Amino acid sequence: MAACTIFFHIPELVASLAPFLNTKDITHLVKTNRLLSHACGPLFWSDLDIHNPDTALALIHSPSALQALTENLGNIRSLAAETNFIAHYVIGLLSFLDSHPLAEVLRPSWVPSLTTNKICPASLSFPPLTNLTQLYCSLSINLPCGSQWSADQLSLQLCWFVSLNPGLQELAVDGLRLGDDLVLRVIARTISRLHRLKHLTLAPAHKAHVGHCVAEILLFNCPKSIESFILDSEIVSGPTLPGRMPNDLDRDEGPVVVRKAPLVNLKDLRLPEHYAGFRAQDLCSIMEQCPVVESWVVPCVDNEEAGQELSDTLQRHCPNIRELTIRAPGKEQHGPTVISIMEKMPSQQLEVFSFKSYREFLPDRMMMSLQRHSESLRVIRFDNCCRIGRQTIMKILTGCKILEEFVIDGLAHFPSRVDLSLEDAVEFKWASTRLRRLQLVMTFGDFEEGGMNAEGSWSWSENDLHRWSLVEKFALQVGSLRDLEVLDIRALNVATGSTVSSYHQVPIPGLVTLDDRSKNRFGFLDQLKELHKLKELGGSFRVSAMTPVTGTMGAREVAWLSENWSSLRAAEFMPSNHELSMIPVPECLQELQINRSDLRISLQ
Structure with a gap:
């Protein structure tokens, strides 16, 4: 027998192909011959997505679909599900066990007995689903069948479901009832027994607050195999450990133990937000057990001294940090804490730096x-930025040579906070020539009205000619970024005190128009012809905001875009959802859509 034939006679080997095949590939294999049809047919079930509530209910109400599901439970490796499926599956499993007792599948005393109402099927029977390696589940979606079950019941059901799959490597659950002591104890014990678990993401319903101890209990009940731990929530004060009472349903399973031992594979750590601030000893005791962590969401600390102690702990115990994310601004000491961490890390090690709601503080130390x-930074993001100085921006653009992503977002609706001008942007040559994504907010200043002579040629003042020369330099800077895939430049005219409510109302002069020397018109679109990889153009490029002074889009520009930017898939020429708003599409954009049917003229 040929080696290829032998391969397809071994179900375990065939199953290993699933992550590398799409539906089209599997269909092709199934249609090849009888052997491949029999061997590869189960691969259709390896990745099952029924996260949509309508899909789940349609499955539950279809006898033929339920039969097919029952026959292929053993082939499912990855499952995305929601409340309806999990609840009905457990009901069906309990029914199956009542009629087919299995010694290897025991029902814990804490699993609730549930029933379905008259809207849902009355009889369900499912054998155990035990071969999952990936599970993504949401318990927070409203039930079309009505609120039949409590959050506590659903959380306990899910824990049993998870425990039946000891081979799980990825587990993500949204909507757990982490505020209940019994549920928390059961979850902790459950994940401690998943000895192959690598990635764990948990979130309570609606990001509800959790007790101070929850993160520590769950983190230190993870197996040593854990590589990423994300608990998306907020912390409030609470007891140290969830206590047990003599009549608790899990009284026979012993206490939950927080095992303080190094998590030798944990590389990605995100603890809950704590707006009041972690105490230094609480946070340091956690980080001391994370010796190989590389990506860390920096929590708030309760004072600046705690920040110094934390940075010292990281220097001693966490030498491999390469990604720092700051999701909440916290108190004033949050900024100095982050700077202190960056200062004490090994130099040229930080690769990703993301700071939400950044407000310029200690600019010299930050720079x-x-x-x-x-020399190591690849990604720098300032999302929902409150204020950032021009020196910091230019230090990044002129100093970070391998930077691939630079995003400043949020300033465009607050003109008074914009500090970067056209003059600043072109003062020095950019060193960040490997950028794939660039998003900036800046001021371009105002042009004088200009004038047109009898021959139809424009005349410009000396100030205008100087400003046009600056725009050309800026276009050359941007045009040199040959790897650029996303470009978002948002312009605000605040230099002359203009009142602007949105960057949509301000056009960037000459950047998407072509030069016309016969009429003394300036345009620098041709300076961007090397941006062959550009996929998305956003910012101040609304056609409705363009004026004769700053340049308008016409047939020449449409032809240029069609010819030179073949990779472009979306451009912010029109407002989002303009079709629904019945906003007329200018003739030039209609022509562009004819030439490039694959190009969206708005970002949504």
């Missing part, structure tokens, strides 16, 4: 910290 990692 020095960024410069300390200028």
